[in-house]
Amino acid sequence: MAKGKSSEEGGFDLDNLERIPRRPEPFFDEQDESVGLVRGMMSSGGIFQVAFLDTNQYGPHAMIVMLFAFAAVTGSILYLLSL
Numbered sequence: 001m002a003k004g005k006s007s008e009e010g011g012f013d014l015d016n017l018e019r020i021p022r023r024p025e026p027f028f029d030e031q032d033e034s035v036g037l038v039r040g041m042m043s044s045g046g047i048f049q050v051a052f053l054d055t056n057q058y059g060p061h062a063m064i065v066m067l068f069a070f071a072a073v074t075g076s077i078l079y080l081l082s083l
Helices: 037-043 047-053 059-082
Strands: none
Touching: 037 047, 037 059, 047 059
């Protein structure tokens, strides 16, 4: 059974029933809808910060762009090593 502090009215204070305390919300820079995809990925500190720290709503797009970039670099290196 969950333990909570009793309030003055005789009931329980439901705010104290959480077992794991919530952490503060991280920084999130909401971009306007008129901002394009590339500009949205670059405007909040660059593609790495948007992808890894998810600083705005373009985080998943930035991760996919980075996936293609790293795959192209890896493929190029493997191709050059096979020559």
